[in-house]
Amino acid sequence: MVRVPSLPLPGYPQVRVALPSRRVAAAIADHRADLVHLAGPFVLGVRGMAAATRLHLPAVAVYQTDLAGYARTYMGTGEGTAWRRLRAVHGAADRTLAPSTAALRDLEDHGVARVRLWPRGVDTERFRPDLRDDALRRTLAPGGEVLVGYVGRLAPEKHVELLAPVAALPGVRLVVVGDGPSAPALRTALPGAHFLGRRTGDDLARIFASLDVFAHTGPYETFCQTVQEAMAGGVPVIAPAAGGPLDLVDHGRTGLLVPPHDAGALRAAVALLAAAPALRREYGRAARAAVEGRTWTAVGDQLLDHYAEVLRDRTAVAA
Structure with a gap:
């Protein structure tokens, strides 16, 4: 583990941006690496790509964040600049891994070559249905309301304010888990909702299992781990x-897809599922079954296969 300097992202201090550092190249060389894995190569990853090129x-490169969408949300401009930067870095990589078919198409449509699919895993031992907590449910919904939850960052690009009509549904109680710069405004926009702040680990798993419906609002997800x-x-x-949700939610079987x-x-x-407990149970069982094979072990093995193919291709070119 090599630490590098970082600065808080303007307007979103909870997120820190690593600064370019000479330590990156030195660490790769000292480690005698055979291959360089670039996670989110936009700032620090650019140094990693340069080091990999210099060391042959x-x-x-892993594509994780819709930076063009962030530029549109936060600055109202800059999408073209973001894509030029992404093309430059990913274009230099031997392989780019996209987390969903939608992200893969987006990259290819913007001129990024050598893109392959590599999804994300989920901890099916930690996140499981038998953690449903009746005591927690009584605390959050003392009147027996249907619990609808959102889990994720509270930031402009997530558009959590779209849940305002949901919060107003009779017999429904909205639960919001997460933190971010939009939290104060959302407390005003979603009166009556329970804001639980940032939760992690087993506590988060218990909250997930205690929900009746999970509602996500962000339209710029390259994968969307909370859905999984x-x-x-x-x-x-x-x-x-x-x-990302297009790959994860089987409409009419594990949940419902709605226009962004x-x-x-x-x-x-939400009203449809709130009024249909049997349908909720059916969707919930199908949802669990759909992700049982998406363990981190299985996904990690896929990553190792990508590494092996890239190394094999490099060896073939050198020969």
Whole structure:
């Protein structure tokens, strides 16, 4: 583990951006690496890519964040600049790994070559349905309301405010888990919702399993890990029909997909499941079954296969 300096992201101090450092190249060389794995190569990863090129090492770059979408949300401009930066870094890599088919298409449409699919795993031992906690449910919904939850960052690009009509549904209690710069505004926009702050580990798994419906609102997800964790907890999911959730939610079987940015459609989907406990149970069982094979061990093995293929291709070219 080599630590490098970082600065808080303007407007979002909970996220820190690593600064370019000469320590990166030195660490790779000292480690006598055979391959360089670039996780989110936008700032620090650029140094990693440069070091790999200088040391004649193959590099695998992982695409994790819709930076163009972030530029659009936070600055109202800069999408073109973001994509030029992404093309430059990913174009230098031997392989780019995209977490979903939507992200893969997006990269290819913007001129990034050598892209392959590599999804994310989920801890199916930690996140599981039998953690459903009746005492917690009584605390959050003392009147026996249907518990609808959102888990994730509270930031502008997540558009959590779309849950306002859901929070107003009779017989529904909204639970919001997470923190971020939008938290104060969302407390005003979602009166009556329970804000539980940031939760992790077994505590988070217990909350997931205790929900009746998981509702996600972000339209810029390259994967959307919280959707997968909710499914592992046996909870039906409602999510935008965009990005990563398209690979995760089987509409009409494990949950429902709704048009992005459509608060009315989100409300209607929640109302449908809130009124149908048998359907919720059916979707929840199917959701759990759908992710049982997506363990981190299985996904890690896929990553090792990508490494082996890249190394083999480099050896073949050298020969």
